[in-house]
Amino acid sequence: MTTSSSTAAYRSPWRDDETRALRDLALRFQDAELVPRLPEFTEQRQVDRRVWTEAGRLGLLLASVPEEYGGGGGDLRHDLALIEAEAERPGTEWGHVVHGIVAHYVLAYGTEEQRRRWLPRLASGELVGAVAMTEPGAGSDLQGIRTTAVRRGDTYVVNGAKTFISNGAQADLVLVVARTDPEAGSRGISIVAVETADRPGFARGRNLEKLGQHTFDTAELFFDDVVVPASDLLGGVTGQGFGQLMQQLPRERVLLGALAVGAMETAVRETVAYVKQRQAFGQPLMDFQNTRFVLAEAATKTHGARVFLDSCIQRQLAGELDGGTAAMCKWWLTDLQCEVIDQCLQLFGGYGYMEEFPIARLYANARVQKIYGGANEIMKEIVARTL
Secondary structure, eight states, rough: SSSGGGTOOOOOOTTTTTHEEEEHHHHHHHHHHHHHGHHHHHHSSSSOOOHHHHHHHHTOOOOTSSSTSSSSSSOHHHHHHHHHHHHTTTTTTHHHHHHHHHHHHHHHHHOOOHHHHHHHHHHSSSSEEEEEOOOOOBBOOOGGGEEEEETTTTTTEEEEEEEEEETTOOOSEEEEEEEEETSSSSGGGGEEEEEEEETTTTEEEEEEOOOTTTOOEEEEEEEEEEEGGGGGGGGGGTHHHHHHHHHHHHHHHHHHHHHHHHHHHHHHHHHHHHHHHHHHHTTGGGGSHHHHHHHHHHHHHHHHHHHHHHHHHHHHHHTOOOOHHHHHHHHHHHHHHHHHHHHHHHHHHGGGGSSTOOOOOHHHHHHGGGGGTOOOOHHHHHHHTTO
């Protein structure tokens, strides 16, 4: 995808015919299953379960998980193709990215029994996945979590509250970040998988009303003496949770960077089309120097963001992306996302403030990107520690 003819010669090195075909399949899926029902999904603040099962049937849920576990057998590039397709249809955001993150935790750290028990059902859409990290009193500071998982015989008893949990309203498999040893600091944190169906003590709170991402459910979760088998501890070893989270974050931050760049490219494309047809003072908006300069800046920032993102993608594919560079990717690209989309919205005038216009949805959806996945202030601290 390119934003203008000036960057038409550039092609992301990770793209190939297979990833382009997957992106096109995802676009057809969105146009059939999501776009026609956006008003309904927006009002109910989540998509229907049919979206999950149909995506699973088409192979769109775990594209980067090995085929032996029900996935598509691809890699990071295939997940990126799906993200780019979503970015091209503002308002069609749903929880497949988080769902895929859950799968990669299971793939990377789960026992073989856990992989075979959960991954095929995640791939089919039978299970919807969520990661429960954030608490009312602990966000970016994961060492501040208070949720506990206490070993009792061959079970763990989970107690605590989580908030801002993406997919929380529908999740069937929740990876709960909890303290299994309250005295051991970060070495006392583990991830316990909770299958929510008919689980006594598990409760969902509100499906939270957010500024944007209205088709993407986000909920509170409560655990009151929730008993789970000891075999559902991710990986089967206590105290590994903090390390597991840290190891997965570079990949997750590349995905957030891809969401940012895809949204920027869509914003610039939508705005160029609008200003060429919108008239003011007897001429198209594009004929005004200010319009051309604003878009020149936005296109340049977007192209620079794309090239840096592609560099991070190549390093991640090679297993060489370090935490500091991943933090740069996350904070800089999401900051640019908000900046570029704001510039573009201004050129729409009052229409840019109307939710029926894609630019308004892009604007509302962008703001949280600087918060989740590690607040951008934390990202800058990580970068500073590498200097």
